């Protein structure tokens with residue numbers, strides 16, 4: 001009888017430990033995800049423009065077997081594109097800056 005209780009207690013302790021560890025793993029995963037998002041937002045702030053993915057940064061679409069190269073319809077020959085979210089990030093940054101200017 002006592003042995004059974006001890007076994008049960010041991011099982012409960014293991015379960016508790018497992019829950020604790022899964023919780024820690026979840027927290028670590030969340031921290032890693034939050035860090036990755038923060039790094040991505042920082043790259044958006046530093047580099048709001050990225051290379052056009054349609055023309056690969058060439059500005060035109062040269063197809064094999066064609067003498068004339070049509071201008072890339074996505075970047076209109078600018079060779080770069082505004083990265084998704086960079087406008088929102090900069091708007092927030094401007095608003096925060098304006099808020100702190102107004103607070104003083």
Ligand SMILES: [Zn+2]
Nearest residue numbers: 052055072075
């Ligand atoms: Zn392009």
